[in-house]
Amino acid sequence: MPRKRKLLAQLSALQSKSSFPAFDALENLNVTPDRDSPKSSKYFAVEKKKSSQLESDFFNQPCISLAKSLLGQILVRKLPDGRELWGRIVETEAYLGGEDEASHSKGGKQTQRNTAMFMKPGTLYVYQIYGIYFCVNVSSQGEGAAVLLRSLEPLEGLDMMRELRSASRKGPTKPLKDWQLCNGPAKLCQAFGIDKDFDQRDLAQDAAIWMVPGPELLGEQDVVATARIGIGNRGEWAQKPLRFYLRGNKFVSVVDKKTEREMAALGSSSCS
DNA sequence: AGAGGGATCTTCT
DNA sequence: GAAGATCCCTCTC
Numbered sequence: 001m002p003r004k005r006k007l008l009a010q011l012s013a014l015q016s017k018s019s020f021p022a023f024d025a026l027e028n029l030n031v032t033p034d035r036d037s038p039k040s041s042k043y044f045a046v047e048k049k050k051s052s053q054l055e056s057d058f059f060n061q062p063c064i065s066l067a068k069s070l071l072g073q074i075l076v077r078k079l080p081d082g083r084e085l086w087g088r089i090v091e092t093e094a095y096l097g098g099e100d101e102a103s104h105s106k107g108g109k110q111t112q113r114n115t116a117m118f119m120k121p122g123t124l125y126v127y128q129i130y131g132i133y134f135c136v137n138v139s140s141q142g143e144g145a146a147v148l149l150r151s152l153e154p155l156e157g158l159d160m161m162r163e164l165r166s167a168s169r170k171g172p173t174k175p176l177k178d179w180q181l182c183n184g185p186a187k188l189c190q191a192f193g194i195d196k197d198f199d200q201r202d203l204a205q206d207a208a209i210w211m212v213p214g215p216e217l218l219g220e221q222d223v224v225a226t227a228r229i230g231i232g233n234r235g236e237w238a239q240k241p242l243r244f245y246l247r248g249n250k251f252v253s254v255v256d257k258k259t260e261r262e263m264a265a266l267g268s269s270s271c272s
Numbered sequence: 273a274g275a276g277g278g279a280t281c282t283t284c285t
Numbered sequence: 286g287a288a289g290a291t292c293c294c295t296c297t298c
Contacts, residue, residue: 093290095290102290103290104290109284111283111284112283113282113283113284127282127283127290128281128282128283129281129282129289129290129291130279130280130281130282130289130291130292131279131280131281131282131289132279132280132281132291132292133291133292135290135291137290148290150290169292169293184291184292185290185291186290186291186292187291187292228290229290229291230289230290230291231290232289232290273297273298274296274297274298275295275296275297275298276294276295276296276297277293277294277295277296278292278293278294278295279291279292279293279294281289282288282289283287283288283289284286284287284288285286285287285288
């Protein structure tokens with residue numbers, strides 16, 4: 001039991017070190033600060049290194065469209081020690097903003113907590129839930145709209161993810177299976193070391209978290225659209241198909257067989 | 273395999 | 286003062 005405390009302490013100690021090695025080195029290059037010319041700025045090396053990362057224009061699309069587009073893309077988390085965690089997004093939920101009764105921004109109300117939902121597309125909205133967990137969203141186009149990341153397929157850094165996930169669980173536990181590492185919104189935050197400190201960060205600008213395009217091109221038939229999870233009875237909004245996941249992917253948190261059967265039936269009838 | 277409850281605390285009414 | 290975009294453990298069938 002001291003082990004989990006120790007791990008958490010180590011992580012928070014690492015997190016609290018404000019500087020990153022790469023940035024320290026670059027700070028010392030004594031380059032002229034010129035925000036309009038990336039090639040001469042200290043950010044050039046970073047940009048070059050991440051040349052394939054998703055930029056602001058990718059996130060600047062309507063909420064539902066972004067929720068689908070994020071499927072298959074890869075979330076990268078660079079830990080303070082330089083290690084990188086990679087995970088492919090396999091499940092998302094769209095929260096549309098003012099009209100959406102299930103959204104934190106329902107009624108168009110902006111509060112201290114949900115401010116990031118109203119910020120520019122690509123901004124992270126991280127909130128704490130049930131006092132103990134965190135969930136992460138990506139702000140989209142549209143007032144107060146954002147996409148919740150629900151599940152990732154872990155690609156790289158699985159050992160570290162396992163440590164981070166186990167550290168906050170009580171008692172002696174068996175090692176988690178790969179599919180248990182990131183199959184839920186709070187689990188993926190745990191596995192990737194994402195907490196409130198990441199709220200309002202920009203995915204297109206941050207040194208510790210960003211996205212790169214996934215290798216595969218996905219079609220409509222690869223995506224299942226169904227009801228969102230955990231939002232109770234909020235009338236029609238609870239039923240709307242605003243959750244999206246990759247069909248047949250074993251890293252998805254909740255599979256909806258019924259909807260998949262209906263989709264299959266529709267697909268075969270229209271194909272014949 | 274499915275149901276139920278506890279943990280735990282910030283946010284907003 | 287109550288609820289909450291969750292997770293995990295335990296109990297029962």
